[in-house]
Amino acid sequence: xxxxxMRDGCVxxxxxxxxxxxxxxxxxxxxxxxxxxxxxxxxxxxxxxxLCRDREAAEEAISRIRDAVHRLVVANGMKYATALKILRAxxxxxxxYALLSRFIPLRRGMKKFPPLVLTFINAVLETLYGEPLxxxxxxxxxxxxxxxxxxxxxxxxxxxxxxxxxxxxxLAATLSGADVNEIVLQALEQLLARYRS
Numbered sequence: 283x284x285x286x287x288m289r290d291g292c293v294x295x296x297x298x299x300x301x302x303x304x305x306x307x308x309x310x311x312x313x314x315x316x317x318x319x320x321x322x323x324x325x326x327x328x329x330x331x332x333l334c335r336d337r338e339a340a341e342e343a344i345s346r347i348r349d350a351v352h353r354l355v356v357a358n359g360m361k362y363a364t365a366l367k368i369l370r371a372x373x374x375x376x377x378x379y380a381l382l383s384r385f386i387p388l389r390r391g392m393k394k395f396p397p398l399v400l401t402f403i404n405a406v407l408e409t410l411y412g413e414p415l416x417x418x419x420x421x422x423x424x425x426x427x428x429x430x431x432x433x434x435x436x437x438x439x440x441x442x443x444x445x446x447x448x449x450x451x452x453l454a455a456t457l458s459g460a461d462v463n464e465i466v467l468q469a470l471e472q473l474l475a476r477y478r479s
Contacts, residue, residue, distance in 0.1 A: 328401035
């Protein structure tokens, strides 16, 4: 995971699951461990959780995604944008396809897009153009100059819960005065090492 973060800056939980050949749940728990270890930050775009190396990498990734989507809108002369139009245009545009497929599952020739993918693009469109018009269950965005002000939350920690552990008296005496946080971090790293092998 660290190699992927150093190389790519950001990676979605879905991509982690696919590359590491683990379930989505395990990949999400690995993201949470990285946050506990202070080795990254989490960004949520729509319902897609993304792990980034640091806050700067997260802001850069968001900016690149927004720029790519707006470029697709302009290049295709859209006055009204929908997630479906953007995704169809992205499949025809090599740069946009390469960028977006790092975060959402895209394949050349796709005819139908999963709800998760549509939600991701809708979230990006909302940061660009504001609240959509609703037509049935479709969201339609009126194309304008991209908004400079938008909000996507970048989280660098997770809610912590106290855990009480009963230690044998001899182990408690041995650990007396030790940095408990460092011991817990070492235990987590050893646990992660088991997943790697």
